Each structure stands twice: as structure tokens, then as C-alpha cells.
Amino acid sequence: MTNLYLVDDDQAVLDSLTWMLNGLGYQPKGYLSADSFLKEVAIDQEGIAILDVQMPGMDGSALLNHLTKCQSPIAAIMLSGHGNIAMAVQAIQKGALDFLEKPVDGDKLVSLLEQAAQQTKLNVKRKIERDELAMKIATLTNREREVMDKVLEGKLNKVIAVELNIAQRTLELHRQKVMQKMQVSNVAELAFLMGKNLDAQT
Numbered sequence: 001m002t003n004l005y006l007v008d009d010d011q012a013v014l015d016s017l018t019w020m021l022n023g024l025g026y027q028p029k030g031y032l033s034a035d036s037f038l039k040e041v042a043i044d045q046e047g048i049a050i051l052d053v054q055m056p057g058m059d060g061s062a063l064l065n066h067l068t069k070c071q072s073p074i075a076a077i078m079l080s081g082h083g084n085i086a087m088a089v090q091a092i093q094k095g096a097l098d099f100l101e102k103p104v105d106g107d108k109l110v111s112l113l114e115q116a117a118q119q120t121k122l123n124v125k126r127k128i129e130r131d132e133l134a135m136k137i138a139t140l141t142n143r144e145r146e147v148m149d150k151v152l153e154g155k156l157n158k159v160i161a162v163e164l165n166i167a168q169r170t171l172e173l174h175r176q177k178v179m180q181k182m183q184v185s186n187v188a189e190l191a192f193l194m195g196k197n198l199d200a201q202t
Contacts, residue, residue, distance in 0.1 A: 002117045003045070004028040007037045007063065008052035008079065013102065017050070020106055026113070034058035034066075043072040044127075046120040048113060050100075053080040053087065061091065068095045071130075073123035075116035079104070133193065139181045147174040148182070152191055 004021065006028050008014050014030040021028045028050075031037040035057060041047070049067070051060035058066070064076050078091040081102040088099035097116050100109065140148065143164075150160045161171040184190045 001026070002120060003041075003047040004113070005037060005041060005047060005049045005074075006030045007032075007034060007049060007055070007060065009033060009055040010052070013052070017104065020104070020109075024106070024110060024113075034060070034063040037063070038066070043067060043070060043074055045073070046124045047074045048077070048116040048120060049074050050077045050079055051096075053078055053091070054082070061094065064091065064094050064096055071127060073120050073127055075119040075123065077109075077112055077116060129196070136182050140178065144174055144178050144181070147171065148178045148190070151175060151178070151187055152194060 004026050006014055006017050006021075008017070008030070009032055011032065014032070018028055018030055029041075031040070033055065034051075037049070049063075051063055053060040060078055060080075064078065067074055067076060076096045078088075078096045078099045079102060080087065080099070091099045097119060098112050100112070137145070146164060147160065150163065155163075157171055157175070158168055161168040164171065166174075179185065179190070182190055182193065184193060
């Protein structure tokens with residue numbers, strides 16, 4: 001089962017949520033602050049985090065920002081006792097799966113946890129793909145990177161050769177190297193690979 005974390009500065013809330021989740025078959029780990037969560041949890045691994053928005057020190061929104069910035073695969077659900085529509089929209093724009101108000105609706109939480117479990121696995125898959133792509137791109141020389149960018153713009157070989165001030169045969173060799181290093185057989189596959197990476201980052 002996917003690791004489940006609760007981060008709330010109110011011990012009573014942690015206790016009640018833990019009790020509810022235990023009854024649903026989950027074994028959550030509770031933290032009274034974002035700092036204690038970050039010190040103990042490996043945020044580069046899959047997981048689900050239910051974060052209280054308003055906490056002293058680093059609040060839930062700041063913690064969500066940190067997870068997003070670090071490209072953590074953890075799926076976050078925001079929690080607040082004083083929620084409003086603007087706060088909910090902002091949380092979702094920052095990458096939260098959803099926004100719940102206290103006291104938590106058990107049925108809605110179960111549905112969200114099922115979504116979150118799928119989301120975190122997808123996030124891990126995307127992160128692996130991004131890392132693999134970054135490694136491929138890192139093998140390209142500066143010239144090969146220039147050639148790849150111009151190929152992706154849809155330019156013909158003879159046009160690229162003129163723009164880079166190199167012989168067309170030399171350009172073709174660079175292009176062949178790009179395809180080999182990126183492990184694709186044609187421009188369509190290359191465009192799909194790079195486009196898929198961009199989609200995953202948005």
C-alpha cells in the first residue's frame with residue numbers, strides 16, 4: 001500500500017484522522033509540522049500527503065510549493081478548517097489533488113485517496129521518464145543540440161546546414177548522431193519524446 005502521511009499542527013486532528021483512516025484500512029504516519037515531515041520522509045518516493053493549510057512555520061501551501069519545486073511524486077490533498085473557494089483554487093493550481101474542509105467527509109476522502117494512489121504512481125513514472133530523457137540530452141554535444149532544436153522546428157536539412165554554416169553532409173551526420181543518442185528512428189518519434197516531456201512538466 002502507498003505510504004500515507006498526515007501533516008497538521010493540531011494533535012486532536014491527527015488523532016481523529018488516524019482513527020478514521022485506520023478504520024478504512026490505512027496506516028498513516030502523522031507529523032505536527034512541515035519540518036518534522038521533511039526530516040523523516042523521502043519525498044522522492046511515491047506517497048500521499050494530507051496537508052493542513054494553516055500551520056506555524058512552514059504552512060501547508062509552502063510545503064506543497066516545496067514538494068512541487070523538488071518534483072516530488074507525492075500526491076497532496078490540502079486540508080483546512082477555514083477554507084474558501086479562492087484558497088481551494090490556489091491549492092489545486094499549485095498541484096494539489098483536491099482541497100478538503102474540516103471535519104473531513106470520510107466517503108470523499110476514500111475516493112480521493114484512491115485517486116491519489118494512482119496519481120503518485122503516475123508521477124513516479126513521469127519522473128523516471130524525465131530523468132531518462134535528461135540523461136539522453138546530456139549526451140548530445142552543443143552542435144547536436146542545435147541540430148536537434150532546428151530539426152524539431154521542422155526545418156529542412158539544407159536550411160539547417162546554411163543556418164549553422166556547415167556542409168549538408170556534416171549536418172546529416174550530426175542528425176544521425178542525434179537520432180542514435182535519443183534512441184529514436186525518426187523525427188516524429190523525437191518530437192513525441194520531447195513533447196511528452198514538456199507535457200509532464202506542465
